[in-house]
Amino acid sequence: MTCMGLEAWYMNCSDEDQRKPHRLNPNRSVSLDELRKLGVFYWKLNADTYETDPELEKIRKEQGYSYMDIITIERDRLPNYEEKLKMFYEEHLHLDDEIRYILDGQAYFDVRDKEDRWIRIAMKKGDLITLPAGIYHRFTLDETNFTKAMRLFVGEPVWKAYNRPADDFDIRQKYVASLQGSLKAGDSLPTNTLKPPPSV
Numbered sequence: 050m051t052c053m054g055l056e057a058w059y060m061n062c063s064d065e066d067q068r069k070p071h072r073l074n075p076n077r078s079v080s081l082d083e084l085r086k087l088g089v090f091y092w093k094l095n096a097d098t099y100e101t102d103p104e105l106e107k108i109r110k111e112q113g114y115s116y117m118d119i120i121t122i123e124r125d126r127l128p129n130y131e132e133k134l135k136m137f138y139e140e141h142l143h144l145d146d147e148i149r150y151i152l153d154g155q156a157y158f159d160v161r162d163k164e165d166r167w168i169r170i171a172m173k174k175g176d177l178i179t180l181p182a183g184i185y186h187r188f189t190l191d192e193t194n195f196t197k198a199m200r201l202f203v204g205e206p207v208w209k210a211y212n213r214p215a216d217d218f219d220i221r222q223k224y225v226a227s228l229q230g231s232l233k234a235g236d237s238l239p240t241n242t243l244k245p246p247p248s249v
């Protein structure tokens with residue numbers, strides 16, 4: 050299913066090249082609503098005007114995304130390309146939200162659903178996505194082997210990734226509790242569940 054430009058689906062378990070789509074047969078698509086329930090949020094923007102885009106400015110202000118840089122992921126442009134791609138595709142979590150805006154090219158983010166199944170999210174130019182702190186996920190280029198992405202962060206960026214298993218982290222436990230709707234009074238929610246974007 051295509052939803053305002055974002056397409057996501059459940060993955061098969063084949064050992065084929067990670068850059069292939071890995072769709073089930075028949076395909077089983079995942080809606081924006083289902084992604085939102087996992088704490089994954091999405092905006093569609095005009096990447097051609099990202100330097101002056103008031104809509105991006107508004108999101109950054111509202112969500113507190115004070116930091117930004119741009120990463121180009123391509124064999125001859127990214128230092129230690131192979132090593133980094135391998136690292137990005139290891140299943141991991143972060144202690145903070147991961148916020149990425151695709152300025153050019155395309156790529157996949159994979160996230161685990163509540164039953165620990167992989168969902169593949171196809172990111173295209175103009176897609177801005179936020180993955181909540183504590184969600185297990187990974188990233189890969191697709192068969193076009195190129196993407197340019199803006200990385201956004203609240204405050205000073207922390208890129209540290211914790212590979213699975215990382216279940217003992219407080220943020221992981223809070224994330225899992227938020228999925229089950231069992232947060233206790235006084236617990237803080239993963240950031241994005243507090244600040245959902247307007248519907249797109």
Ligand SMILES: CSCCC(=O)/C(O)=C/O
Pocket residue numbers: 120137147149186187188198200210
């Ligand atoms: C598109 S930025 C590279 C991927 C990355 O930083 C990360 O943490 C993937 O999960």
Ligand SMILES: [Fe+2]
Pocket residue numbers: 141142143147186187210
């Ligand atoms: Fe990550």
